[in-house]
Amino acid sequence: MKRFNSNYSDREYLKDRFKWVRFFIERFDPISHVLMISLFIAGHIVLVKNDLSGNFVLIFLGTTIFFFKLRCFDEVKDLDLDMKINPTRPLPRGLLSVFDMKDAIILCLIFENAIFYSIGLNAGVAMSIASVYSLIMYKEFFLGDWFRDKLTSYATAHTLVTILLSLSVFSALVNKPLYLLDKELYFFSIISWLLFNIFELGxxxxxxxxxxxxxxxxxxxxxxxxxxxxxxxxxxxxxxILALGVGLTSFFAKVYFTSSFAIFTLIGVFFLFKKTGKSGALFRGYSSFYIILIYSGIIIEKLL
Known part of the structure; x- marks a missing residue:
């Protein structure tokens, strides 16, 4: 007879919790997300000339939790389609349930706000606004399938949440409310939205x-x-916007960002004229890499 109040239950508990590790590895790759989020935050830090204080760790944790919550949103919203075309993903194959995702979403909402409020009231309020928008976004803006069928509008309305997240990070770094930030920071937040659009569209x-x-x-x-x-x-x-709105007009910035765009254009043209081969993978790969490329360039330019 198995004793569920003994070491057996402990092993079963750990085995059951390990499913979240598998989910992270499959659907929220730690390496790529840590790199992207680190560059995202570092880009904000160098723009306001803020040193890497203890708040960096809190901002990183809160931002990571926010992005993970968005991943959980998508897992729930895409489940019906995934059951048909991606049956090996965690939810369709039964690794985790929709209720597991919703439990995770609730915990994410609590922790992302608790972390930013621990930094300061301004940061907390900004994060609360971003959280509320993300929930409205999760509910399809209460427009249901009608809006979901408008693929481009649907996607860009969802990525708008990155503007609010970006402003939350700035608010945490400079300890100011959303409406009192310098204009360069608003422009930078718009750039974040455009970069995530490029990632999504590409x-x-x-x-x-x-x-x-x-x-x-x-x-x-x-x-x-x-x-x-x-x-x-x-x-x-x-x-x-990087040049005219944020003011990145140094020689390095002009060469670096112009070259990045020129390469993107060449890859796009190559993709347009090819009907087979690896051109699609190349275009999609550069579209994903572009966000890292631009944030890296911003950091380097500000540190030179």
Missing amino acids: RKTFLQSEERDQVESYSKVWGKGGAVILVLVHACIAEV
Whole structure:
């Protein structure tokens, strides 16, 4: 007879909790997310000339929890489709349940706000606004399937949450309310939104041979050429704002950001003229890498 109040129950408990480790590895890759979030926060820090104080750890934790919550949102919202086309993902295969995700979402909401309020009232209020928007976003802005079917509008409305998250980080760093930040910081937050749009738009742009039934993509909505132009326009606007709005106009900034955009354009043109091969993977890869490239350039430029 198994004794559930003994070491057996302890082993079963640890085994059950290990499912979250597997979820993290599969759906919230620690290496890529730690890198991206670290660069995201460091870009904010160098812009306000703030040293790496103890608040960095708190901001990093709160921001990571916020991004993880967004991942949980998507797991719940995409479950019906994943059951059909991605049955090996954690929820469809039964590793975790929808209720597990919702428990995680509640805990994330509590901890992301508790952490930012521990930094200061201004930071906490800013994070609360971002949290409320994320919940409205999770509920599809109360527009249901009608809005979800508008793929591009739906995506860009969701990535708007990055502006509020960015402003929350600035509020935590400078201890000011959202409405009293310097104008350069608002421009920088818009850039964050554009960069996450590029990431989102680029990763769902495919060659005709790569398209999958029932899987939405921007290349289906706009055509391959339209999707590439949409991504490059976002990149162009982001770089113009970096120069004119944020004031990154040094020789290094001009060369670095212009080169980054030029490479992006060449990859986009290459992708447009190819019908097979690795051009799609290259375009999607650079679209994902571009966010790291730009934040890295901002950090380097400010530290020179």
